[in-house]
Amino acid sequence: MLRLLLTLFAAGLLLAGCSRQVSDPSPPSSTSYLNRLFQQAGIPVDVVRVETQLPTTLGLVVTNGLEAPSASVQTLSQGSSVGNPGGFYSVARAYHIPTNDEDPVLLMGAALIKPGQTQVTVDVESTAFHMVAYWDWVDWVRLGISSLEAVEPLVRQHPRYGELVGRIRDSLQRNQSPYEDDEIVYLSAEIAGDLVAERIANLPNTIEPQGVTNIPTLSFSGSGLEVTNNTSITWAAGWMEYESERILSTGVVIPEADLSFRYLTGPSTKTLSLSGSSNGRYLVCLVPSAPGGWSQTGGAFPLQDLLSTLNRIATRRGWVEFGLTASGFLPGIGGLTAGLVDAALDEDLISALVEVNQGAIDLYFNNVENRIRQAEYERNLHRLKIAILQDRITPLDQEISDPNLRQSPTARWKLLAEKKYKNDIAIVGRKRGKDYFTADGRVDQRYTNQIGLYVLKQERAHLQHQLSREQRAAAEVERRLGRLRGIDFYGKFLVVPVVADALGMVYDTVAYKDVYACYEVQVGTQGIRYTLGPNMQVTPAQISNGRRNESYTFNIKVLHLTQQTANFTLAWNFGDGATGSRNVSASRSLHQESISHAYSSPGAYGATIQLTAGTNRSSQVVPVYIEIPEQSNDYSLNICNVWKAANSGGYGVTRDNWDISAIPDGATFNISFDTYSIPDRIFVEYPVGTQVLDTGWRGSSSYNGNPMYPGGISGPGQGQFNNIFRKLPGQNAFRVTVVGPDRDTAWLYSIRCNTGTSSQSLGPIEVPPEPEAQRLFQSNPER
Numbered sequence: 001m002l003r004l005l006l007t008l009f010a011a012g013l014l015l016a017g018c019s020r021q022v023s024d025p026s027p028p029s030s031t032s033y034l035n036r037l038f039q040q041a042g043i044p045v046d047v048v049r050v051e052t053q054l055p056t057t058l059g060l061v062v063t064n065g066l067e068a069p070s071a072s073v074q075t076l077s078q079g080s081s082v083g084n085p086g087g088f089y090s091v092a093r094a095y096h097i098p099t100n101d102e103d104p105v106l107l108m109g110a111a112l113i114k115p116g117q118t119q120v121t122v123d124v125e126s127t128a129f130h131m132v133a134y135w136d137w138v139d140w141v142r143l144g145i146s147s148l149e150a151v152e153p154l155v156r157q158h159p160r161y162g163e164l165v166g167r168i169r170d171s172l173q174r175n176q177s178p179y180e181d182d183e184i185v186y187l188s189a190e191i192a193g194d195l196v197a198e199r200i201a202n203l204p205n206t207i208e209p210q211g212v213t214n215i216p217t218l219s220f221s222g223s224g225l226e227v228t229n230n231t232s233i234t235w236a237a238g239w240m241e242y243e244s245e246r247i248l249s250t251g252v253v254i255p256e257a258d259l260s261f262r263y264l265t266g267p268s269t270k271t272l273s274l275s276g277s278s279n280g281r282y283l284v285c286l287v288p289s290a291p292g293g294w295s296q297t298g299g300a301f302p303l304q305d306l307l308s309t310l311n312r313i314a315t316r317r318g319w320v321e322f323g324l325t326a327s328g329f330l331p332g333i334g335g336l337t338a339g340l341v342d343a344a345l346d347e348d349l350i351s352a353l354v355e356v357n358q359g360a361i362d363l364y365f366n367n368v369e370n371r372i373r374q375a376e377y378e379r380n381l382h383r384l385k386i387a388i389l390q391d392r393i394t395p396l397d398q399e400i401s402d403p404n405l406r407q408s409p410t411a412r413w414k415l416l417a418e419k420k421y422k423n424d425i426a427i428v429g430r431k432r433g434k435d436y437f438t439a440d441g442r443v444d445q446r447y448t449n450q451i452g453l454y455v456l457k458q459e460r461a462h463l464q465h466q467l468s469r470e471q472r473a474a475a476e477v478e479r480r481l482g483r484l485r486g487i488d489f490y491g492k493f494l495v496v497p498v499v500a501d502a503l504g505m506v507y508d509t510v511a512y513k514d515v516y517a518c519y520e521v522q523v524g525t526q527g528i529r530y531t532l533g534p535n536m537q538v539t540p541a542q543i544s545n546g547r548r549n550e551s552y553t554f555n556i557k558v559l560h561l562t563q564q565t566a567n568f569t570l571a572w573n574f575g576d577g578a579t580g581s582r583n584v585s586a587s588r589s590l591h592q593e594s595i596s597h598a599y600s601s602p603g604a605y606g607a608t609i610q611l612t613a614g615t616n617r618s619s620q621v622v623p624v625y626i627e628i629p630e631q632s633n634d635y636s637l638n639i640c641n642v643w644k645a646a647n648s649g650g651y652g653v654t655r656d657n658w659d660i661s662a663i664p665d666g667a668t669f670n671i672s673f674d675t676y677s678i679p680d681r682i683f684v685e686y687p688v689g690t691q692v693l694d695t696g697w698r699g700s701s702s703y704n705g706n707p708m709y710p711g712g713i714s715g716p717g718q719g720q721f722n723n724i725f726r727k728l729p730g731q732n733a734f735r736v737t738v739v740g741p742d743r744d745t746a747w748l749y750s751i752r753c754n755t756g757t758s759s760q761s762l763g764p765i766e767v768p769p770e771p772e773a774q775r776l777f778q779s780n781p782e783r
Contacts, residue, residue: 236314248276290512382474533560561589565613575605
């Protein structure tokens with residue numbers, strides 16, 4: 001496998017620059033694609049002198065794929081100079097290029113070029129380090145090692161490092177490539193596997209390779225919506241009008257974190273200037289430069305069209321990263337600008353590198369999975385043998401410990417004595433001057449106990465020896481299987497090569513395949529909500545002053561469908577015990593559905609409607625008030641950083657309107673409440689008409705299952721939510737609505753605004769109630 005990758009990779013690089021040097025040692029052209037890339041990005045290319053001290057008589061050519069400034073190129077027979085961009089790591093490789101077209105190009109040795117180095121030596125030890133540290137399924141940074149330099153002493157301290165160096169030296173002295181020797185390759189992989197296993201064992205428990213959880217984050221800044229990308233992959237952003245699904249913008253590229261590829265020296269940020277929506281409500285989506293399964297639908301499913309477009313844009317930009325990584329160039333710490341990704345590359349060359357990379361990924365993991373299956377078969381065979389041996393040892397132990405069993409006519413030792421151990425017993429008898437057998441070949445009954453114990457212990461020792469051997473073999477296979485599974489499982493999570501040859505983007509192409517992230521963004525309230533869709537809107541959003549036995553229709557607009565989520569289920573619970581569901585198949589997005597219901601009894605209800613498409617869910621609760629009392633109160637808040645209590649309340653619907661014109665812009669708001677044991681539900685709107693908090697039914701869990709509280713009890717009566725909204729210029733009022741459907745209920749709540757906070761509020765955060773707020777709540781006998 002490694003042989004194939006290196007051959008493909010070497011061929012690509014040598015064709016790009018080195019084949020001319022073999023026949024013509026004159027300075028190469030300065031117009032190679034990599035030189036143009038760094039030149040356009042404004043990154044200086046330094047001269048690095050490369051010396052080779054490999055014990056081989058073969059002629060060698062050194063390259064790292066980048067030409068040195070032409071005035072400094074040396075004669076290849078004496079050594080070679082290569083170019084290294086400022087602030088980058090790369091790898092100097094020493095190749096033997098045959099004089100005919102039949103023999104393969106051979107990689108004979110390699111050495112790391114660190115940022116700022118002006119001279120490196122390719123020797124046996126640098127080659128050993130390269131073979132261990134640069135396995136493409138290892139990401140040393142994610143394993144807690146800060147840099148490539150920190151890996152080197154770990155490699156050198158491994159117990160088998162000396163053996164690896166010796167084998168590489170022997171291979172080179174025979175004029176053979178160590179990269180072509182399977183035993184050397186496997187040994188280097190074994191050393192890397194040991195180091196990875198040790199590092200994984202020391203990883204914090206919070207690291208769980210269960211899939212992609214690291215995606216760009218959004219927050220509002222002074223000039224717009226800021227996207228922060230702290231991932232190792234480039235993303236493209238676009239947005240549509242939330243309700244009409246009209247695509248407004250595509251193709252804003254957010255480069256990977258500081259262009260550091262895997263070093264993550266700092267996040268990359270880009271500010272989006274959202275525009276085009278009549279009400280300031282958008283669906284903003286981001287797609288990485290990894291394979292995505294979205295095709296254009298001609299407008300039938302606008303979200304899918306947007307994802308497909310963004311995926312194509314991000315992947316084209318990702319070619320720059322693919323090409324650089326495949327060519328062995330990785331930025332070091334600091335100092336790089338986004339100009340690098342804007343530099344032009346030869347798309348044909350980069351796309352070819354990507355194809356080689358993707359093919360190598362498939363071959364590599366197919367090979368690993370085949371070896372896993374083979375190891376599992378070997379392990380299961382050993383386990384079967386172990387079980388058989390243990391089954392054979394158990395009755396022997398029983399006969400050894402029980403004389404009555406040895407006297408049985410069917411005792412196992414008798415058959416063993418007369419068949420397997422007859423010659424051994426006869427030899428022992430002759431030495432002792434005794435004949436242990438009768439004339440008909442059976443064991444003399446006088447010696448039953450003596451011979452029985454001898455045979456049983458001999459047979460047990462023999463089986464125990466076999467058992468120990470099988471257990472050792474099984475443990476070895478288990479260890480090998482564990483390492484292979486580590487490569488396969490952690491490989492797909494940690495597969496982020498530090499200085500890659502051809503598998504440069506395995507992590508991105510495996511871990512980020514079919515991944516996307518969308519957010520509902522409301523510019524007016526600076527609200528941000530993560531969603532993968534589909535979403536829905538139910539109208540009316542509330543039924544006030546409803547009447548018994550009157551039918552009400554709920555219209556359901558389903559938004560942001562794709563072909564993958566076009567088949568979905570609608571389910572509903574009207575809050576009075578009536579429920580239902582239906583399966584829906586939509587031919588396009590937007591999609592309309594409707595349901596109707598009449599309430600027979602007065603009360604406050606929550607009509608809950610839920611949409612399920614695969615693992616994605618969206619739900620909405622519509623408050624319904626049927627012939628129950630309503631009241632409203634007006635409050636003013638003119639001071640921050642202290643709690644202010646509203647009047648207590650009880651049965652019915654209470655709407656409290658709060659004037660906050662005296663509060664400075666930017667202040668954040670908290671709410672603390674106590675609904676005691678009988679559940680109530682609290683809604684907060686800011687600005688009035690835009691819901692920013694729904695506490696769910698809060699009270700004793702004993703009310704779970706009561707149809708008066710659809711969806712169940714979401715938490716205890718006491719609670720507190722912080723950062724429910726941030727005050728915006730010109731928006732000077734908010735509303736708190738408390739719904740209490742039980743005639744015996746009671747509740748209290750308090751409000752506090754906070755100044756001097758700098759964190760961006762992205763929505764309510766529930767925290768333990770503060771004692772200061774709870775002291776404002778007077779005791780209530782209903783509690």
